[in-house]
Amino acid sequence: MSNLKGTSVVITGGARGLGRAMTLALTGAGANVLVVDIDNAQIGEIYRESGGATKGICADVTTERGINEIVQKCLNVFGHIDVIVNNAGISLSTIRPGDRYANPIRFYELTRADVSRFVDLHMIAPFLLSCAAVNHMLEQGWGRIVTVTTGLDTMTRSGQAPYGPSKAGSEAFTAVIARDLEGSGVTANVLIPGGAADTRFIPLLPDRTREHLVSPSVMGPPIVWLSSKESDGITARRFMANRWDPTLPPSEAAERAGAEIAWTA
Numbered sequence: 319m320s321n322l323k324g325t326s327v328v329i330t331g332g333a334r335g336l337g338r339a340m341t342l343a344l345t346g347a348g349a350n351v352l353v354v355d356i357d358n359a360q361i362g363e364i365y366r367e368s369g370g371a372t373k374g375i376c377a378d379v380t381t382e383r384g385i386n387e388i389v390q391k392c393l394n395v396f397g398h399i400d401v402i403v404n405n406a407g408i409s410l411s412t413i414r415p416g417d418r419y420a421n422p423i424r425f426y427e428l429t430r431a432d433v434s435r436f437v438d439l440h441m442i443a444p445f446l447l448s449c450a451a452v453n454h455m456l457e458q459g460w461g462r463i464v465t466v467t468t469g470l471d472t473m474t475r476s477g478q479a480p481y482g483p484s485k486a487g488s489e490a491f492t493a494v495i496a497r498d499l500e501g502s503g504v505t506a507n508v509l510i511p512g513g514a515a516d517t518r519f520i521p522l523l524p525d526r527t528r529e530h531l532v533s534p535s536v537m538g539p540p541i542v543w544l545s546s547k548e549s550d551g552i553t554a555r556r557f558m559a560n561r562w563d564p565t566l567p568p569s570e571a572a573e574r575a576g577a578e579i580a581w582t583a
Contacts, residue, residue: 320546320568323348326396327545328388328451330379330443331406333360336466336511336534338367340403343538344545345371350396354379354388354406379406379443389450399454401462401545404444404488408436410481422477433480440484441491448495452504461504464544465492467556468510470581489556493580496554505553508579509540511560532560539564543572554579 327344331337332353344351345368353374355361361374375391378384392399413432414423444465455461465488472478473486489508496506511532536559543549544557548568561575 320542320548321348322542322545324350325400325545326350326352326392326398327401327403328352328354328392328399328447329403329405330354330388330447332372332403333357333364333374336537337403337405338364339534339537340405340541341372342368343535343542345369346538347542347546349401349545352388352392352395379447380438382446385443385446385450388447389454393454398458399451400458400460401464402447402451403541403545404447404463404465406439406443407466408439408481410478423479424477425479428480433484436480436484437487440481441487444488445491448506452499455504456499456502459503460547462545462549463492463495463504463506464541465489465506465508466510467492467508489580493554496579500553503550505549505551507544507553508556509537509544510556510558511536536560536562539568539571540575543568552576556580 322344327349329337329341329351332341332351333355341351341353341364351372353361353364353372354377355374356376356378358376361376365372365374373395375388377387389399410423414421448463452461467489468482468485473482475482492506492508499506511534540557540559540562552572555576556579557572557576559575563571563574
């Protein structure tokens with residue numbers, strides 16, 4: 319595994335689910351990690367789980383004030399900002415708890431407020447954090463922007479609005495960021511679990527048990543590699559974590575698990 323000693327990482331939604339798995343992998347590799355979440359109790363829990371290796375901040379990533387507080391805290395406690403992981407998200411269960419699979423949400427049932435919440439968290443928040451962090455990265459000539467999106471089929475599947483479209487927008491934005499930063503030493507990539515992940519967002523159904531879900535732990539090896547100097551020059555790619563083979567050399571695992579970001583004509 320890559321050695322991330324001295325690398326400073328900000329991860330949004332870093333205390334639970336996929337974020338928790340990535341946080342523990344990053345601290346396990348020696349990174350300094352600032353966990354951003356909206357739940358102070360969960361921030362305290364990941365601090366204990368990591369053996370006291372994390373710092374935490376409770377902040378609203380959809381506001382410029384919240385983003386500025388996050389970046390300033392990272393600079394204050396670590397001295398620099400090297401990696402941001404845009405992971406904070408919400409699921410369709412926040413609109414229709416319980417029965418959204420038996421009774422899928424149709425786009426015409428959504429309110430403007432519903433759509434705005436998803437766009438704000440999945441698109442605007444990564445944009446704001448990327449903007450706030452990138453100048454620090456450019457000054458040092460090195461940095462990483464990693465955004466967690468979803469499967470391409472989920473982005474356009476019936477019943478997936480506004481979750482799917484907001485994640486599609488986030489991936490397209492990441493593609494533009496990657497191309498705007500080409501040659502700067504700062505890269506931008508997408509990481510997804512590669513299927514429905516075993517988190518609180520995914521309810522169990524009669525034909526689906528936890529064994530059918532992707533373990534959040536698969537996010538660990540690819541996020542560590544993406545946060546390291548070993549991934550220098552790799553940008554505008556999407557990586558499926560469940561296709562990452564940790565028994566292979568990381569460069570080979572990345573080749574097998576990666577594809578071009580977003581869509582091809």
